[in-house]
Amino acid sequence: MRIVVVGANGTTGQEVVTQALAAGHEVVGAVRRPEALSHIKGVKVAKIDLSDAGTLSTAMQGADVVISTLGHGGIGAAMKFTTLYSDSTRTIRTAMRAAGVKRIVVLSSGGTVDNDMAPGFYTRLLRRLLINTYTDMARMETILEESPDLEWTSVRLTYLRKGPTQPFLAQEGKLDRGNFQIHFVDAARFIVDELTAREWINAHPVLGYDKGAKAFSNSTTSTLA
Template sequence: MHVTVFGANGQTGHEIVKQLLQRGHTMTAAVRRPSTVQPLDGVTVCKIDLSDQPSVLATVQGSDAVISALGSGALRSARKKTSLYSDSARAIRAAMRQLDVKKLIVLSSSGVDEEENAPFFYNCIIRRFLMNTYIDMARMETILSESDDLEWTSVRLSYLVECGSKPYKVYDTSIDSSTFRIGFKDAANFVANEVKERKCMRKMATIAYP
């Protein structure tokens, strides 16, 4: 299977690329700065401009599935108003429809919906700090929910941490009881499996350690 990964140079995106390669897939790594992507066999690096629809179309051409691991970068950037998630969802969806590509996975956040059981520090400080990002992620998920012609999945990541792989749980909606954490490797593992298995098709699936 050939997969296009938007945002392949981020920490999660890079890990997704590695795990897809381990499963025998080939890839197009779509990034704004190709020099930031480590050359790997089986991966074609493509410079992408999301405001230029023909370049998005060319990037998706020949794909069996598309993954958007796009993000706003550092925490300070994530605080600002953004339309990255909703704009990219529209651009990618338009290209997929034109090329009749069906499988789409996007990275979102469990912070899109307020969780009463989340730690006080998160709900009262972190979530408010990142509210602009969460608002646009919600716009992105609305675009997906209106796309019945696509086999989409929104992967709502909890707090990302650097750690070894360990068992995690997939929640269809809210998190009832968890650490509100997920490792980069386990997040990528779920995405790489979902490309083929499609267990959470047309769902906003939250993953976290129990």
């Protein structure tokens, strides 16, 4: 496939690019700063402006799927009011229609919906701190849900960390168990696998590990999806 990864310079975006290339796909990294991907061999780079659908449409020519891995890149920024996700999704949708692309996968979060099964640190602390980002991610999802001409998948990540690959849960809408954490490598693995599996069209898969998963190392770093 020919894949366009918008925001490919982030941690998750780079992992998606690397795994997609390894799977034999042709990958275009659509970024504002092309030099950010200079260390990844084999990726084609397109300079874009998220406020200009024309630059995105040019990058999407001949693409089979668009993957948006856009994010703020830190908890501090994610606590502030934002329209990054909704605004960029509208622009991406306009560009996709102009380029004739139907399939899109976006990064969202399990925090977009209430979940009584989530651990206390997630519901009482993190979700409250990051509610501005989660609210805009929910707006992003509504934009996709109201786009019947698109085949979309909104991947709702949980607490996003560095670490090795391991078996994980994927459930529609919200998790009913688990530790509500996922590693970058497995988030990317799910996305790349879904490109050919097509098991989550017009769906909101939530990713996380079961409570019996291997314990995390204290040396790992973390962020919130």
